[in-house]
Amino acid sequence: MTVHKIISNLLESNTFVLEKDGQALVIDAGADLSELKRHFSNGVVVVGILLTHGHFDHAMHVVEYAKTFNCKIYASKFIKEYLCDSKKNYSENGLCVTDFSNFIFFDEDCSFQVGVFNVDCFTTPGHSKCGVSYLIENIIFVGDLIFKRGVGRDDLFGGDRQQLVQSLKKVQSLSFEVLESGHGENSSFNEQKRNLQAFIKFLSRQK
Numbered sequence: 001m002t003v004h005k006i007i008s009n010l011l012e013s014n015t016f017v018l019e020k021d022g023q024a025l026v027i028d029a030g031a032d033l034s035e036l037k038r039h040f041s042n043g044v045v046v047v048g049i050l051l052t053h054g055h056f057d058h059a060m061h062v063v064e065y066a067k068t069f070n071c072k073i074y075a076s077k078f079i080k081e082y083l084c085d086s087k088k089n090y091s092e093n094g095l096c097v098t099d100f101s102n103f104i105f106f107d108e109d110c111s112f113q114v115g116v117f118n119v120d121c122f123t124t125p126g127h128s129k130c131g132v133s134y135l136i137e138n139i140i141f142v143g144d145l146i147f148k149r150g151v152g153r154d155d156l157f158g159g160d161r162q163q164l165v166q167s168l169k170k171v172q173s174l175s176f177e178v179l180e181s182g183h184g185e186n187s188s189f190n191e192q193k194r195n196l197q198a199f200i201k202f203l204s205r206q207k
């Protein structure tokens with residue numbers, strides 16, 4: 001499996017293209033469609049789009065992608081209220097999804113197959129109610145839950161400090177080699193062991 005990372009012009013969010021055996025899976029939708037298309041190998045078939053959460057910088061172009069590639073969008077069921085409300089997705093009227101017929105929703109940890117890709121999906125709310133992390137082979141895609149040196153904000157709509165801590169603990173309990181974040185660089189399991197330990201301690205402190 002190969003992984004390409006595209007840095008979008010929406011708050012420099014990351015959009016990922018995974019390719020394997022002539023198929024591609026897209027994670028998040030901040031990059032312009034024209035930019036995204038440049039990152040596919042010749043003849044590759046896009047089999048699905050996964051969303052880590054519903055903030056505009058990660059979901060802006062998702063409906064356009066799904067129409068273009070004629071594929072399904074996988075996301076938390078809680079993403080609906082973000083995508084249909086530009087205040088909650090922070091797009092200032094830019095993103096307002098009305099037709100959810102291309103979506104496949106889930107509300108708990110699960111595993112599913114999209115083309116040749118095996119996806120383990122973990123609900124990881126805290127930064128948003130609709131946060132999901134996807135473990136594919138040895139790479140976990142966590143959206144804005146965790147960064148190379150830090151964790152996501154919990155003060156936006158639907159954010160929750162307690163849930164954030166629980167989600168950090170969930171990721172801490174998984175085995176992976178690489179962690180890909182919704183912004184910035186990736187990090188290793190060992191780097192995240194230290195990062196997560198420190199933030200769980202810090203965020204669990206009482207006033």
Ligand SMILES: [Zn+2]
Pocket residue numbers: 053055127144
């Ligand atoms: Zn976000």
